[in-house]
Structure formats: structure tokens, C-alpha cells
Amino acid sequence: MRKLYFIVLAILFFLSFSVLYGQSTEEFFERNCFSCHTIGGGRLTGPDLKNVDQRKDTAWLEKFILNPEVILRGGDPYAAKLLKEARGVRMTRVAGLTSGLVKNLLKFIKEESAKEKTRFAKSALKERPLTPEDIVLGRQFFLGTLPLTNKGPACLGCHSIAGEGFFGGGNLGPDLTSVIGRLGGKTALMAWLSNPSSATMSPIYRKQPLDEEEILPLVAFFKSKSEKNASYMEVHDFNFMIFGFIGLILVLLIFDLLWGKRLRSVREKLVKGELE
Numbered sequence: 001m002r003k004l005y006f007i008v009l010a011i012l013f014f015l016s017f018s019v020l021y022g023q024s025t026e027e028f029f030e031r032n033c034f035s036c037h038t039i040g041g042g043r044l045t046g047p048d049l050k051n052v053d054q055r056k057d058t059a060w061l062e063k064f065i066l067n068p069e070v071i072l073r074g075g076d077p078y079a080a081k082l083l084k085e086a087r088g089v090r091m092t093r094v095a096g097l098t099s100g101l102v103k104n105l106l107k108f109i110k111e112e113s114a115k116e117k118t119r120f121a122k123s124a125l126k127e128r129p130l131t132p133e134d135i136v137l138g139r140q141f142f143l144g145t146l147p148l149t150n151k152g153p154a155c156l157g158c159h160s161i162a163g164e165g166f167f168g169g170g171n172l173g174p175d176l177t178s179v180i181g182r183l184g185g186k187t188a189l190m191a192w193l194s195n196p197s198s199a200t201m202s203p204i205y206r207k208q209p210l211d212e213e214e215i216l217p218l219v220a221f222f223k224s225k226s227e228k229n230a231s232y233m234e235v236h237d238f239n240f241m242i243f244g245f246i247g248l249i250l251v252l253l254i255f256d257l258l259w260g261k262r263l264r265s266v267r268e269k270l271v272k273g274e275l276e
């Protein structure tokens, strides 16, 4: 009787442990990989991981996940192909990985790949149609006229975009006019923004993440910009020119006010023969 009791207890313990353990791998995937990878739902920022074990051997995958930057830099032809398909976006090293965890992650991806239905087959980001109001909101988030919920910095500080800000935006990041096309469309851009794989942005927006209700408007804003970006440079330069011109006129007027009178007063006296 006593023995049976122990066996049942041991089994229960083992079961709960394995459930917990399995769950933590799944949770880790959800928190750290899912923003860039689906399993059977198509590409986000990174490739669909369904059956990835059939594309490449486990040893390579383990090495890659543990240290993607090193392999991407190392001239590996398969990695170069992945990088090209990702339009040059690089997977960065995910914090908190151990080789044991990577093994579990690969096992987990394999198990999920075999399932007919997995919740990882669809991006977790909330999807809804984009509206004209989104474009207006997105513009305000971009410019910083409407603060971001988690107090992240406005995009204009580092990015320019067609026709916004009289002299364009910051120069630290690239111009974002056609970024939606560059990063592969709405869903991919949403995923990217939810977890920016940029060495500059990642540390900032990991601490102060963009809210889903900020990401959708921003995407709507980028979409509208890319659709009508034709005369960007002209508008941009035109503003610069106009303001340069106005500035010049103002300076001339000030000169005239300050010194014009003096000259005139001297000349008047000269003409009238009053200066002797």
C-alpha cells in the first residue's frame, strides 16, 4: 500500500514536472521567437519554421540559433540564402538561450510542425482592416504629437519620411517612405515593429514596446506613404528652398532697416550740400 502511494506520487511529480518543463519551452518560443517566426503560418520577419529540421541538420540549427550573427557573417551559403530571403534583416542573438533550451526549442518546433493545427500557425498580432483614422493616428505617433503609451521616443527623431517635418526627420535611421514594401508587407511590418530587430531600436523599444494599437496605425501610415511617395524629394527640397528664400528676404529687410537709413541720411545731406 505504502509502495503504491509512492509510485503514484512519483508519477504525478514527473508528469507535472514535464508539463511545466514543456510549457516553459513553449512560453519561451512565444515570447522570444513568435514575433518573427510562425510554425506553418508563412513568413514574418523570419522564415516559417515548419519542418525546419528537414531543411537543415540539427547541429547546424543549434549553432545558428545560439549565435546567428556569427554564422551570418561567416559566409555560410545556406545562411546567405536565408538572409537574402529575409531582405537583409538579420536574426540577432536571443537573450537567455542555453544549448539545452535550444535543443528543446527545436524539439518543440518539430512537434508543432507535425500537428495539423497549432496556435503558432497564425501571427499572434491582432489583425483588423486598416482605416483612414489609423493613418491620421499613425502620423501623430510618428511625429510625436501624440505620445506613445509606453513612452518610447517618436520615430521622427531618427527617421525621415515623405513630406513630414519641414526639413525632414532625423538621420540616424533610414527613410521609411517605402519601408512596408522593403520589409515584405503589412503582417511582416507589424511583426517587425512588435520586436524591432535593429541594434539601435531593439534596446529602446524592448523596454518601451509599441502597443498593438500603435503598431496598426503606424503600419497604415507607412502604407499610405508608400502609395503616394512619388514626389518626395521635390516636396522636401522645395520646403528647404522656400524657407531659404524667405530667410534671405528677411535678412535683406533687416539690413535695409539697420543701415539703409544711415546711408540715406548721409546721401541726403550730401545732395543738399549740408556736409561740409
Ligand code: HEC
Binding pocket: 029, 032, 033, 034, 035, 036, 037, 045, 046, 047, 048, 049, 052, 055, 056, 061, 064, 065, 068, 072, 082, 083, 084, 086, 088, 089, 090, 091, 092, 094, 105, 195, 196, 197
Ligand atoms: C527579430 C526577428 C527574429 C527573432 C526574434 C528570431 N528570429 Fe529566427 N530568424 C530571423 C530571420 C530574419 C531569419 C533568417 C536569417 C536572417 O536573415 O537572419 C531567421 C532564421 C531562423 C532559423 C533558420 C530557418 C531556416 O529556414 O533554416 C531558425 C531555426 C530560427 N530563426 C529560429 C529562431 C528561434 C528558435 C528563435 C527564438 C529563440 C528566433 N529564431 C528568433 C528572425 C528572427
Ligand code: HEC
Binding pocket: 142, 153, 154, 155, 156, 157, 158, 159, 172, 173, 174, 176, 179, 182, 183, 192, 193, 197, 198, 199, 200, 201, 204, 210, 218
Ligand atoms: C533612436 C533612434 C530611432 C528611433 C527613435 C526609431 N528608430 Fe527606427 N531605426 C533606427 C535605426 C538606426 C534603424 C536602422 C537599423 C539599425 O541600424 O539598427 C532603424 C530601422 C527601422 C526600420 C527598418 C527599416 C528597414 O528598412 O529595415 C523600421 C520599420 C523602423 N526603424 C521604424 C521605426 C518606428 C515606427 C519608430 C517610431 C515608433 C522608430 N523606428 C523609431 C533608429 C531609430
